[in-house]
Amino acid sequence: MSQTKPEAVSPKPSAGATKLGGEPLLNVEDLNVHFALRGGTFSRFVGGARGAVKAVDGVSFTLRRGEVLGVVGESGSGKTTLGRAILHTVPVTSGRITFDGRDITDLSDSQIRPLRRRMQMVFQDPNAALNPAMDLLAAVGHPLRIHGIKDQDEISRRVVEAFERVGLVPTDQFLHKYPADLSGGQKQRAVIARAIILGPELLVADEPVSMLDMSVRAKILELMLELKNDLGLTYVYVTHDLATAKFFCDTIAIMYLGRIVEYGPADAIYADPKHPYTRSLLRAIPEPDPTKSVPRDLPRGEIPDAAKPPLGCSFHPRCSKAFEICGWESRDLRDLLDRHWLAHREDEFEQERRIVGDLATLDVPSLRADLPAGANQTGQDVLALLDRIKEDDPHEPMWSGVRDVSDAGSSVHVDFREDNIDPPLYDVGRQRVACLLYRDAENPS
């Protein structure tokens, strides 16, 4: 298979970060987090896994002190895993994480613990993040205990201080409350208080406002911005919400199936998104103001199975701009047949479906799709069907990746181009974009 792996991209400061002028706090280099898949009963006996899900697949970036990086993606994009890998809560498969100049990739749990004072996490669901049996004084003071502070007076003093910081005032009203007595926004404030009580420098915030009501989200975001300025925090803001990220972040990394597909200063990405995926995401956000809504440009199909990512560019099956070398393969033919039949009534579908045999042969990724003829059908019948499908939509981009279609008797071979490319990140203006549209536009800055 002529699939080229993206070279490890050397991290370089984004244009947005230079204006912040901070020194690098966190450096992530070619980070991979893979989860092994277990096979069926048989392979459990003989050993051996059925492959791996590349939750994070070769991610590199540098985060400067005081910078807010938005890691934006859908479910399954690997954004949460990336956030957790930075904090050492999931095992790293390969790559390097440097925090404040120190390589922390291979530190053991006991070695990482002192560093946790300096890097903390804010979770998505404040209901799940707080122990229902602990009052707020115990919950927010808990990290202090873990880090060896036993003096109850000091713990109380510091919890009160943290409450004042996050606006849980008057503090004596909140110290002995339990999570069940609090509103969603108050709970999230308590979670943030717990995250800042050790005086961290880096906060990884995983969807901190997505469970909150609209009328409260702005307040929590404002609080996080205040804390950033007052305490000199650096944030990794993990979210699927491009609207809050626009407001909150200096730099944006758009993730798709474990990779960063677009990276750059937030203002550049929102003003001029380059990757077709970023464009679709931006156009999909529902806009309450009817005068400001834009036409949708929804990618077709579904997010692919991360255990079996598409060949070439992972986004090509859904991309409206895809062309010859984006990685066309057998599974794209299966999707095309599905889309074709979707447009037909059930009886017409039944008639055409008989012409081809078992479609499962197309589900194994291959540059040669072997499309079997149905019972009492010949390769010629299948060829005729493919011709009709092509006539229906001659602009379907998949055909540009087809080298040859030939009759093999009881089946038809569809051969795809072998010169497909898995795009690395190209420099395009102020952004870095993993899309072949920019292969020649690369500007070696």
Added chain:
Amino acid sequence: MTLIDGELSVNTDAVMSVRNLKVWYGTARGPVRAVDGVSFDMRRGETLGLVGESGSGKSTLGRGVLRLLPDAAQVTGKVLFRGQDLVTMRKKDLRALRGPELGLIFQEPMTRLNPLMRISDHFLETLHTHEPALSKDQMRRRSIDTLGAMGIPPTRFTNYPHEFSGGMRQRIMIALALVLNPAFVVADEPTTALDVLVEAQIIQILADIKRNFDTSILLITHNLGIIAEACERVAVMYAGRIVEQGDARAVFAQPAHPYTRELLASTISLATTELHYIPGSPPDLIDPPSGCRFHPRCPDAMQVCPTRHPPTVTTTLNQQVDCWLHGPEDQIPAGGTERLEREALSVADEA
């Protein structure tokens, strides 16, 4: 037409007319008035968006109109479906309506399909139960065509639920609710657990349903953007009451109720240039504020607001609104329009 506190005439061309519906739950501290005197109409094929924050009573209302509430709930008022009152209807008759006439689309598609049943079996079972006269072939055809309208390819008909993505499963749930062609469907936060692209797909499908089916949809959501794109009309709920309803475009362009206006301003979208929020938190529904329930948080509150609940009035843009700012003036006592001094709200006293 001026509507006074739910005492209104019944609209005859409406599929569903809800009149002064109240749903109360008993608790140790007293009754929770989750829905407290709600009236609205739904026309054939219309999508009505019901928007509100957590705890506003929108889900209780959605289930209340289908009478899918726990037995402990006290329900009063009228829910007229094609002239029959669902509130007083016998359970047996109600069961016969559920499915073929009344449908519900849930929030979490992952947990609503039986993992051991093929998609085809889900559909055949539904059709077999409600339309036993159909032949197997007719059932299959109807199922596949309905799934097709939701973008599920016919080749996937015999797959199991786990073989589909979350978005596809939600579309399958919608198809399953629509295959019987019900007259009225409640969609309770159908996109909340989904990603933005999948959500946009579902919004598009909900908008398309109007063209392909004759179904009226009550779409419950906390996302104003979804309402703006998928609904003709919108009803805004606050503390158990509908405070404003009207044409969705008109309401979003010129909200009549201060709550609607503040909620729109706090929604963070790509067009947001500064952060805005509503001070305070939604009230305790056991002991709600006197008069207009929004008055403690309302930037426009007047002297009259805490004293009496505002009657429903119709604005010039045909929005129905419960707010003294819109009168009726003859019911406001002298000095009632003076500004109300608000008690200072604590920063953390919020939702």
